[in-house]
Amino acid sequence: MFSTKIKWVKFADTVAELEEQLKKKPLKKVLIDGKSMLLLKEQGDFYLVKNKCPHQGIELTGAVCENGKIVCPWHHYAFDLKTGRGGGLHLENYPIEIRVDGCYAGIEYFSWF
Numbered sequence: 835m836f837s838t839k840i841k842w843v844k845f846a847d848t849v850a851e852l853e854e855q856l857k858k859k860p861l862k863k864v865l866i867d868g869k870s871m872l873l874l875k876e877q878g879d880f881y882l883v884k885n886k887c888p889h890q891g892i893e894l895t896g897a898v899c900e901n902g903k904i905v906c907p908w909h910h911y912a913f914d915l916k917t918g919r920g921g922g923l924h925l926e927n928y929p930i931e932i933r934v935d936g937c938y939a940g941i942e943y944f945s946w947f
């Protein structure tokens with residue numbers, strides 16, 4: 835029988851490093867564990883979302899954030915950053931843990947154990 839587990843992947847050493855990455859662009863394309871994601875900060879919180887709109891599978895690069903949602907630049911579907919929900923679809927998002935030794939992204943995977 836399999837179950838879903840989360841592995842934590844370090845993607846930055848400090849919060850200051852995340853802030854620095856977002857200084858030039860409000861949404862930063864990052865590759866973590868082979869997955870293309872967008873790092874962003876909205877209303878004081880950091881988020882990692884899949885860089886692929888669930889509507890038509892197009893990259894979300896160029897999206898904007900407003901009122902706790904990320905808005906796809908193509909057809910303007912808006913997805914809640916906390917739940918991923920929007921337009922009857924679900925945008926995959928990844929939890930972030932800020933630890934003493936760095937910033938970690940939670941990546942779900944299936945395990946047989």
Ligand code: FES
Nearest residue numbers: 887889906909911
């Ligand atoms: S591709 Fe994002 S809303 Fe259509």
